[in-house]
Amino acid sequence: MALAFDSRIHIGVNGLINSGWLMPSRYNNRKVPLLTHKLLWCCCFFNFIPGLTMADELDTIQLRAGVNKSFDSNVLRQSSNEVSDQITAKTVGVKYDKTYSLQRVIFDVNYNDFSYQKSDFLDYHATNYNGTWLWSLTPNLHGNLSTSKVETLISFRDLLTPTKNMRTTKTNTFSFEYSPHHVWSLIGGISEIDNSNSRQFTAQTGSSTTVYEYGVKYIFPSGSNISLLGRQKDGKFEGRELNPALKFDNGFEEKEYDITFEKDVNGKSTINAKLGYLSREYDNFSERDYSAIVGNVDWLYIVTGKIKVDLNLSRGVNVFETANSTYTVTNAIRTGLFYDVTSKIQTGLNLRVSSRDFEGRGEFDTSGRLDKERSISAFATWNPLQNAAFTVRTTKSHRNSSIDRFDFDDVLTYVSVDLSI
Secondary structure (H helix, E strand, C coil), rough: CCCCCCCCEEECCCHHHHHHCCCCCHHHCCCHHHHHHHHHHHHHHHHHCCCCCCCCCCCCCCEEEEEEEEEEECCCCCCCCCCCCCCCCEEEEEEEEEEEEEEEEEEEEEEEEEEEECCHHHHHEEEEEEEEEEEEEHHHHHEEEEEEEEEEEEEEEHHCCCCCCEEEEEEEEEEEEEECCCEEEEEEEEEEEEEEECCHHHHHHHHEEEEEEEEEEECCCCCCCEEEEEEEEEEEEECCEEECCCCCCCCEEEEEEEEEEEECCCCCCCCCCEEEEEEEECCHHHCCCCCEEEEEEEEEEECCCCEEEEEEEEEEEEECCCCCCEEEEEEEEEEEEECCCCCEEEEEEEEEEEEEEEEEEEHHHCCCCCEEEEEEEEEEEEECCCCEEEEEEEEEEEEEEECCCHCCCEEEEEEEEEEEE
């Protein structure tokens, strides 16, 4: 078995940050970690050794390591008394990818360590993994069997107290697709999803959910396709007791039906669209039952060989259970412009505007909450070599809420050097 090693080092350019070039000097009270310098010089050394073989996506085993640096002007997403911070993320991992006849096995595991310069109570480390068996009995009958775990810090966008709360999601999935003539396909699958929080978070409490998926897909001679899918979710809220006063339930059933369409138009543009309907019924308190229309349309247009334009319209629904609401409805529009300056330099600009309404409040006779958000981001990436990339990205966000304490403004700047050998 051939082995190839891929060390991917994502290094925040601390010299630029700490020099005050990218942020005010009042935030620069810590020197660049020695580890970052060692990794950078090590990668540069190996990068220029003549004849060194670099790993690529086809290698059986890839080893990765990374160090990322970002600056957040309002890390706790507060409406006042904002706290700025620098965040350093270090990652090491290994990926195994091997094909055995019609079968393919992929396993990716990584260890992440996040440290905050000022808000060190938010420091955390997590081991995440994703293992997939892309099985195939025949070319016409195939699917996947997968397991994964992701541990992340819950965003402070909806938290008013500066408390660390970790969310762990474990997912096990089996799915299949049967297409005897590569025109019609039968689709099915089952998933077990387990969500848990390190601290109580009523709006999105921990749950165990079984998801059943079924449907059909038709592929047109042009390559476009249309799908009709159904999903049923049976869920239990782990550790939650029934609360008749606030109507907090301990279980639910959710059904979703959607139609999706994908089309490539003359190689110049692609259209992906989805229209769906979902309904949720709670086991004991029907006051929290709801239904909604969901969907999205994404259009990518290639203006020239160097310029691309992307437009996305979406309407999404998410659970958000409080004394004032049961779910949120988010309507958003996003557009992007991407320009390849040269074959080695790429730039882009993204705009997003959204409205997030906290619904299901009528039963509780409350005024509810409405958030209006907008953001703009820009990036530039330079790839001087096949195994080297320099990226600068900045995002400015603003939220205006009907509840003043949920307002915030934020600027997130990210600078990195990506080296691989």
